[in-house]
Amino acid sequence: MRERQKRYIERLRTRLMAERGNKCERCGAGPEANPLEWAHVKPTALYGRGRGSAHRLLDVKNNPDHYKLFCVPCHKDHDEIGPPPENPNVLLEEEIPF
Numbered sequence: 001m002r003e004r005q006k007r008y009i010e011r012l013r014t015r016l017m018a019e020r021g022n023k024c025e026r027c028g029a030g031p032e033a034n035p036l037e038w039a040h041v042k043p044t045a046l047y048g049r050g051r052g053s054a055h056r057l058l059d060v061k062n063n064p065d066h067y068k069l070f071c072v073p074c075h076k077d078h079d080e081i082g083p084p085p086e087n088p089n090v091l092l093e094e095e096i097p098f
C-alpha cells in the first residue's frame with residue numbers, strides 16, 4: 001500500500017474509534033486491556049471478510065450503523081450469540097429412568 005493511503009487509513013481508524021469514545025460499546029473497556037475491533041451488527045457487502053483491513057475501515061465509514069466497536073472478549077461473545085447452550089442438568093433429569 002502506498003504511504004499516503006496508509007496514512008489516510010491510520011487517520012480514518014483513529015477518527016472512527018474516537019467517534020465511539022475509544023472504548024468498547026458493550027462493556028466500556030478502553031483499548032488498554034484488549035484491542036478494540038469492529039463487530040458487524042448488521043450484514044454489509046463486506047460480511048465475512050478479514051478484520052482490520054483498509055476495506056473494513058472504509059466499510060465502517062460508509063455503514064456506521066452496521067458496526068459496533070467491541071473489545072476482543074465482547075466481540076467473541078457477540079459472535080457466539082445464538083441458541084442458548086443446552087443445560088446439562090435438564091438433560092440429566094430426562095435421562096433418569098423412572
Ligand SMILES: [Zn+2]
Binds near residue numbers: 026028
Ligand atoms: Zn467489551
